Amino acid sequence: MKIRCSRTSLANGISIVSKAVPVHTTMPILECILIDASSNSISLIANDMELGIQTGIDGEIIEKGIIAVNAGFFSGIVRKLPEEEVDIETNVEEITIRCGKARFNILGKEGRDFSYLPDIEKDEGITVSQFTLREMINRTIFSISDNESNRMMTGELLEVKNGILTFVTLDGHRISIRRTELAGEAQDRRVVIPGKTLQEVSKILGGDTEKQCGIFFTDRHVLFEFDRTIVVSRLIDGEYFRIEQMLSGDYETRMSVNRKVLVDCLDRATLLVKEGDKKPIILTIGDDSMALRINSAIGSMDESVEVDKTGRDLVIGFNPRFLLDALRAINDEEVDIYFVNPKAPCFIRDTAETYNYVVLPVNFTSVG
Amino acid sequence: MKIRCSRTSLANGISIVSKAVPVHTTMPILECILIDASSNSISLIANDMELGIQTGIDGEIIEKGIIAVNAGFFSGIVRKLPEEEVDIETNVEEITIRCGKARFNILGKEGRDFSYLPDIEKDEGITVSQFTLREMINRTIFSISDNESNRMMTGELLEVKNGILTFVTLDGHRISIRRTELAGEAQDRRVVIPGKTLQEVSKILGGDTEKQCGIFFTDRHVLFEFDRTIVVSRLIDGEYFRIEQMLSGDYETRMSVNRKVLVDCLDRATLLVKEGDKKPIILTIGDDSMALRINSAIGSMDESVEVDKTGRDLVIGFNPRFLLDALRAINDEEVDIYFVNPKAPCFIRDTAETYNYVVLPVNFTSVG
Numbered sequence: 035m036k037i038r039c040s041r042t043s044l045a046n047g048i049s050i051v052s053k054a055v056p057v058h059t060t061m062p063i064l065e066c067i068l069i070d071a072s073s074n075s076i077s078l079i080a081n082d083m084e085l086g087i088q089t090g091i092d093g094e095i096i097e098k099g100i101i102a103v104n105a106g107f108f109s110g111i112v113r114k115l116p117e118e119e120v121d122i123e124t125n126v127e128e129i130t131i132r133c134g135k136a137r138f139n140i141l142g143k144e145g146r147d148f149s150y151l152p153d154i155e156k157d158e159g160i161t162v163s164q165f166t167l168r169e170m171i172n173r174t175i176f177s178i179s180d181n182e183s184n185r186m187m188t189g190e191l192l193e194v195k196n197g198i199l200t201f202v203t204l205d206g207h208r209i210s211i212r213r214t215e216l217a218g219e220a221q222d223r224r225v226v227i228p229g230k231t232l233q234e235v236s237k238i239l240g241g242d243t244e245k246q247c248g249i250f251f252t253d254r255h256v257l258f259e260f261d262r263t264i265v266v267s268r269l270i271d272g273e274y275f276r277i278e279q280m281l282s283g284d285y286e287t288r289m290s291v292n293r294k295v296l297v298d299c300l301d302r303a304t305l306l307v308k309e310g311d312k313k314p315i316i317l318t319i320g321d322d323s324m325a326l327r328i329n330s331a332i333g334s335m336d337e338s339v340e341v342d343k344t345g346r347d348l349v350i351g352f353n354p355r356f357l358l359d360a361l362r363a364i365n366d367e368e369v370d371i372y373f374v375n376p377k378a379p380c381f382i383r384d385t386a387e388t389y390n391y392v393v394l395p396v397n398f399t400s401v402g
Numbered sequence: 403m404k405i406r407c408s409r410t411s412l413a414n415g416i417s418i419v420s421k422a423v424p425v426h427t428t429m430p431i432l433e434c435i436l437i438d439a440s441s442n443s444i445s446l447i448a449n450d451m452e453l454g455i456q457t458g459i460d461g462e463i464i465e466k467g468i469i470a471v472n473a474g475f476f477s478g479i480v481r482k483l484p485e486e487e488v489d490i491e492t493n494v495e496e497i498t499i500r501c502g503k504a505r506f507n508i509l510g511k512e513g514r515d516f517s518y519l520p521d522i523e524k525d526e527g528i529t530v531s532q533f534t535l536r537e538m539i540n541r542t543i544f545s546i547s548d549n550e551s552n553r554m555m556t557g558e559l560l561e562v563k564n565g566i567l568t569f570v571t572l573d574g575h576r577i578s579i580r581r582t583e584l585a586g587e588a589q590d591r592r593v594v595i596p597g598k599t600l601q602e603v604s605k606i607l608g609g610d611t612e613k614q615c616g617i618f619f620t621d622r623h624v625l626f627e628f629d630r631t632i633v634v635s636r637l638i639d640g641e642y643f644r645i646e647q648m649l650s651g652d653y654e655t656r657m658s659v660n661r662k663v664l665v666d667c668l669d670r671a672t673l674l675v676k677e678g679d680k681k682p683i684i685l686t687i688g689d690d691s692m693a694l695r696i697n698s699a700i701g702s703m704d705e706s707v708e709v710d711k712t713g714r715d716l717v718i719g720f721n722p723r724f725l726l727d728a729l730r731a732i733n734d735e736e737v738d739i740y741f742v743n744p745k746a747p748c749f750i751r752d753t754a755e756t757y758n759y760v761v762l763p764v765n766f767t768s769v770g
Binding site: 140 | 504
């Protein structure tokens, strides 16, 4: 194999596919990036068997071929090369990288041990803007669980129903939901995507509202296609939680509050809560103001925040971090929070329900 | 005690004195910052018994007093307070912090357990600009040793001799020297300051060439005084290494090279050297160019760099990181490097000798 490519395009491509290179593995071939110049264009591929990424780079193929190269070394070398054309040439398993006056020789691996991405039929799919997809992921992903004992909770529900795309995560303490209307026809679908896949996809996606991302489904895989990149991931098997029954529209108390003011106050409150500590913040909601109080081994904090309340007065306790995570995932200046009673979850949602964050309360009489 | 101060001044003061709060300690009082409002101004003090820092903050004393407060909690709370006036009031050991609508209660400690800074007579000292002091520290500190078994190497020599201020560090593989002329009269002096002290001083110092820093000495302590801050540190006892005999002016080969080009090349070479690996980079110095070659378990790199050489041709090996550290501590576009033979150290120095970096070679026939 002999290729010549621009350093920038190469470095960019390596950075994209490296997201599918596992940090720890006992299989050396998984630590590799495959440089595939066997056809008419140059691709980089990495695949940890659950998540696979392929991307095209600019360059010229002088002699066709493929080679697998350790991702860490390759990425380190390319990052430090001068800003010139890069020549990569292989002699069996030896790889020579030339750029400017520098020449590196490292050992690669033959491409035939490498697992290519599974072939996915792109006949059933949807299209969303890269910006929207990234936002929907980033604003829900924080409430997936990292507890592998309930694998379903480590994934994110992607649902297409009546032309509406919904993303849902939940971890047993809270639910995060984002919805958006799809342009054009779309078949109903319900799949659970590993959280890690979406985290990596959101890092690669540009923030461009004009550029699109195609999402395609099979029974076992999901495929994201955008720019010159393809991300293929296995799905999580099984039925996702029935969340509809947890989402009541009824409420006894409704409160409007300035989001930033409440975020700053909760942020201060978390100072008094050490990791693993279950001290709740107690909200005492009156007509015009809400008192917040937290009391921990470190000390106590009291603060009051202006609110616009309708319905009953209420005293309710929450893990301040869960409220904080939800409020930080919202852009609106004012948010509406709906309560039923001190033992029922609260709902932070807009009227169009483009978002709905559900947080379970903490029974503070027993713990605080 | 009852004081009112600006959040910015308080946060800034906490950030300065926190540098003398030890990360790990079995004595809770050392984890504290003392708020001293016992006289007519407000000071913050922290002291880990080796390094002590005191700084003044803007504020109003409503009721005189002192209190010690856990540095971590105090700093966390103040950082997250809104940008308003902060009221701090104590009731025996209970501290109430009020700011805007927020009120925190935390427990402090009585001030009397706290170790104040030692009293230093400021009769013998020198003055340098804050900028110069920070530069001299930052451009030498990297070659102190962190091996406590040779305590002298963990310190930095500060020498005043014939009106010249010199900073020296060495770690057994290299020596870093920076010199500057002092304005005004100064008594000769030779002290060894713990590296940690200088690291913290350089972080607090502003980069202002107009502002001065006073440095004062006793037999056991050094004191830095700048802006509203005092840093007091113990000295390291004993005689520093006699470095004069290691600094020969003779050479057989002298080479001028573009610093950035050489830095980039060495930086690439370090990719092939894992931590703890002793693989040297071999320099083959000819009249107009220098070939660099490194060969490790990972692979090999070859590169050539244009140089302007006088004297003998030379082949010599170095740890690339040591050359890199020295070259990165220099600002000049072109540097001169002086060599004697493959077993003798090289000297990277300017003609005025404001800097002199000495790096020992690696015997590459035995290791490479």
